[in-house]
Amino acid sequence: MSKIAWFDADVVTPEEIIMAADFTPIRLIGDPSIESSKVDEHIPPTHCVWAKNILEQALRGLDPEIKGVITSHGCDCTNREFDIWVESVDVDFLFYLNVPLKRDKIALKFFITDINEMITQIEKKFNIKVKSTRISEEIKLMNQIRKHLKEISEYRSNLKLSGSEFHRLVKIVQTHDKKNVVKTLIDKLAELKDKKPFIDKSKKRILLTGSVIDDSEFLKFLEEKGFQIVADDLCIGSRYFWNLVDENEDPIKALAEYHLNKPIYSTRMPSYERFIFLKDLAEKYEVNGVINIAQKFCEPMLYDHPYMKKKFKELEIPYLFVEMLYNREQYKQLSTRFEAFAEII
Numbered sequence: 001m002s003k004i005a006w007f008d009a010d011v012v013t014p015e016e017i018i019m020a021a022d023f024t025p026i027r028l029i030g031d032p033s034i035e036s037s038k039v040d041e042h043i044p045p046t047h048c049v050w051a052k053n054i055l056e057q058a059l060r061g062l063d064p065e066i067k068g069v070i071t072s073h074g075c076d077c078t079n080r081e082f083d084i085w086v087e088s089v090d091v092d093f094l095f096y097l098n099v100p101l102k103r104d105k106i107a108l109k110f111f112i113t114d115i116n117e118m119i120t121q122i123e124k125k126f127n128i129k130v131k132s133t134r135i136s137e138e139i140k141l142m143n144q145i146r147k148h149l150k151e152i153s154e155y156r157s158n159l160k161l162s163g164s165e166f167h168r169l170v171k172i173v174q175t176h177d178k179k180n181v182v183k184t185l186i187d188k189l190a191e192l193k194d195k196k197p198f199i200d201k202s203k204k205r206i207l208l209t210g211s212v213i214d215d216s217e218f219l220k221f222l223e224e225k226g227f228q229i230v231a232d233d234l235c236i237g238s239r240y241f242w243n244l245v246d247e248n249e250d251p252i253k254a255l256a257e258y259h260l261n262k263p264i265y266s267t268r269m270p271s272y273e274r275f276i277f278l279k280d281l282a283e284k285y286e287v288n289g290v291i292n293i294a295q296k297f298c299e300p301m302l303y304d305h306p307y308m309k310k311k312f313k314e315l316e317i318p319y320l321f322v323e324m325l326y327n328r329e330q331y332k333q334l335s336t337r338f339e340a341f342a343e344i345i
């Protein structure tokens with residue numbers, strides 16, 4: 001099946017619309033092993049390293065099965081990249097979905113209008129009709145996936161599943177045909193039910209938050225440093241499946257409401273709501289500490305950090321903030337910071 005890729009700072013692209021148009025929605029994932037070459041002539045040196053990596057790959061050439069790309073309004077880096085994509089990336093269809101920054105009634109109306117515009121543009125470009133009944137079916141499928149992922153995520157807390165393995169699983173869901181991944185998730189749940197806890201109890205229980213973290217090897221690296229990721233609010237993690245879409249509502253309205261009301265990210269306001277979600281996770285999963293990772297030049301995270309630091313200090317929950325480059329050599333260079341944090345918590 002042909003694919004439509006999505007590129008956003010937050011997970012706010014309604015995949016159900018893409019599925020109802022008979023395309024496989026594919027999240028664009030970075031590749032920390034590549035160096036930038038083509039991208040530097042298009043962007044300033046202070047551009048987010050993750051978004052830069054995605055653009056580098058796109059400039060080199062996307063998977064030929066990708067027939068279009070949807071960028072959703074998020075941070076300044078992803079927003080400003082859209083113009084460069086239009087100008088320089090070889091892809092037939094590009095759409096900028098204007099997801100509102102606010103979450104009130106006016107924002108909802110605005111978002112519904114833009115989702116409808118996205119449908120119109122897809123219909124025109126590919127000469128198809130996206131039926132409302134079909135969107136409703138895809139919502140049901142995605143809700144099933146969200147429920148399974150949420151259930152599986154709980155096994156991190158009782159030490160039957162590593163954070164890196166779970167992260168890999170969410171990434172598979174975001175990059176493969178959704179119909180095929182349901183069975184993978186059901187099988188994983190069956191396996192976990194009979195499994196005995198195997199993760200060392202002495203590992204420090206952490207809540208992982210921060211920018212887009214799409215390299216599962218980074219989570220594995222944290223595990224090697226003595227941590228067990230028992231909870232997260234990542235886009236390749238909890239923010240992808242925490243809530244469900246209302247199946248009894250008009251499907252477009254339900255999708256718009258779902259994306260506006262899901263756990264908030266640093267690209268949207270107000271920040272304190274994000275803190276409340278993190279605080280609840282930290283308390284529910286009895287974490288020893290919080291690790292907040294910013295990709296280098298990730299402005300939303302840099303602005304959030306002082307507030308998060310202050311609030312976690314008030315709660316007396318140890319908090320570590322690390323800004324890092326998007327390559328695996330960098331993980332090794334940061335080893336001592338993580339090891340020191342594991343020791344003190």
Ligand code: SF4
Pocket residue numbers: 008009048049050051074075076077078211212267295297298299300301
């Ligand atoms: S990591 Fe930060 S700056 Fe980069 S795309 Fe995500 S939100 Fe934007």
